[in-house]
Amino acid sequence: MRFIYTRTFTIAFSIFVGIALIIILDAKGYLGLARDGFTRVYGYSSGAVATGVSGSKEFFKTFFTIRKLVSENAALQQKINELSFEDARLQTSREENIALRKSLNFKQSSPLNLVPVEVIGSDPTGFSQTIIIDKGSEEGIAQNSAVVVSPGLLVGKVTSLSPHSAQVTLITDPSVVVSAIVSDSGAQGLISGEHGLGLSFNLVSQNEVIKTTDNVVTSGLAGDFPPGLLIGQIDSIKSAGSDLFQKAFVAPAADLRNLKFVFVVQT
């Protein structure tokens, strides 16, 4: 029997055609709804796991505190146990509440046109630094819009859109390059990600004076990010006299590992 009539060939051919179709449909944007639906379910379930983990952490922290208290006052142990358990359970809700309140204040005072969104997941592969937000093109989110947290801290930019969700690539991803300026000295350069490990501030002229703890903000020169958004603080400087440019490492101002609520800047 010729190979093309075998079951192995049929399976291999079907898989090949299927994968090719998926790649083409995704490139054309026809997988948006499928991505939306699945992302939402995945986002809420993985969010629940993340919340559970942080809740457990809090619980065990509290547990060890109680152990110390027991030695001081055994009579209050039962009461403390109950309160600690309740405290661990409410910790997450409290953090969410604080974040929302801060966010609301920021929205009222900011001159930028902001759309509040919730972070529902992150890229599980670890190959890129991306998060998934719960609003998409149907809610007016545009490609390449800047994403910030209160009070005006740059987080990243929208890189992929679905009707009701979007992917945001964080500034710690090397694919995001931001035109930046040091707020004290006015030194200009380009900020790029270091695979989730921080930011590097490149192409800073040797004539410019930069020092650690200087704030770095978006310059707005490239037109992709509004000017004045805080990126981070200079952590260390690497510069040799023979180099054409100075290089600095910048610690991001926003806590990019615990994002819950963010804002998309609408142009």
Added chain:
Amino acid sequence: MRYAALFLTLFLLLTIQGGLISHLGFGAAGNIILLFLTVSVILSDFEEILFVCLVGGLMMDLVSASRAGIIVVCFLAVFGSIYLFIKKIVPRDPNRYILYICVIISTVVFTLVFVLCNISLSFLHLESALDWKFMLGKKLILDLIVNIILVYPIFLMYEFIRKKLPQ
């Protein structure tokens, strides 16, 4: 029923991957679905492995930032390489050493194929190019360490599910 249970298991693993494993820090993410696939290739039949490959890969594709379809291709490449290794190179009963060697092979093949797919698609302007030096260097080593640590719990989980699943 068997495939429905496998589907739910894969979704549970994806949830744990996204909610817990990918937040380990230092650029290490591991991949417990890849580990589940590796264990499946060692212990399962062809249809079940193919199901894990296609469904697990598609699930990861839908929630990852990469172009949909790439992870399915990577999983198929892992399936092929582990299958060849088990059937042709070490045709004997699997043991722990073989399991750990399979994890190393699967992690390396997965990363390598992912990078190759990314380079190919970026030539066609269908994907933005990744930093392949980082992927094949530091990240690969960190992922190998995380995967080697996590494979035994996944193996035990797989054994548990196999006992519970209707054949």
